[in-house]
Amino acid sequence: MPKVLGSLATHREQVRERVFAALRAQLYDRGFDALTLSGVAAAAGVGRTAMYNHFPDRQSLLVAFVEDEAARYVAELDAALAAATTPAGRLAAFARLQLRRLAEFHLPPGQALAGALDPQAYRRIAAHADPIGDRLTTILRDGAADGSFVDDDPAVxxxxxxxxxxxxxxxxxxxxxxxxxxxxxxxAVLRAVGADVHN
Incomplete structure (x- = not known):
């Protein structure tokens, strides 16, 4: 029985990966407004019934996708921050990763996304920014503590x-x-917080 359960879990994960890959491509090509569940299902090679079993509507699909992307991103961010030895190095790593991800990830900007989703779905997506913001605030607090950054309110x-x-x-x-x-x-970001960009 455990083997069957393991196989089902593996199958569900494979379906989700195919659906998310199809969704990612369609978001880049068409944007969220033009997405349909049936179109994503067809592109992913997933039956419509199976698609609706996983994701009952477009909003639940987008929320699940963003949650998956956010979890991967936070893990990547933590690895990059762990490799840096100073607050300035961590801030540079943070900024680089944020900008590279921005270059490749094309969800609508905040206000457009807020209009496309119901408030509960938007709050779930917005909540994934919290751990990222917390890491940035910690970097800035650490830099102020060791004198490498200006000693201003880290939240601001x-x-x-x-x-x-x-x-x-x-x-x-x-x-x-x-x-x-x-x-x-x-x-520019490093200079803005008072870091020495020559080190």
């Missing part, structure tokens, strides 16, 4: 840094110019 600084790192204009560049744009933005 975190809000300003997060806003700067969510500006699509920074990453809406030709692919061969992305790394230079990211480098410029990272240095």
């Amino acid at each position: 600084l975190a809000a300003l840094v997060a806003a700067a790192l969510s500006t699509r204009k920074v990453v809406d560049v030709a692919p061969d110019g992305l790394e230079a744009a990211v480098g410029t933005a990272v240095r």
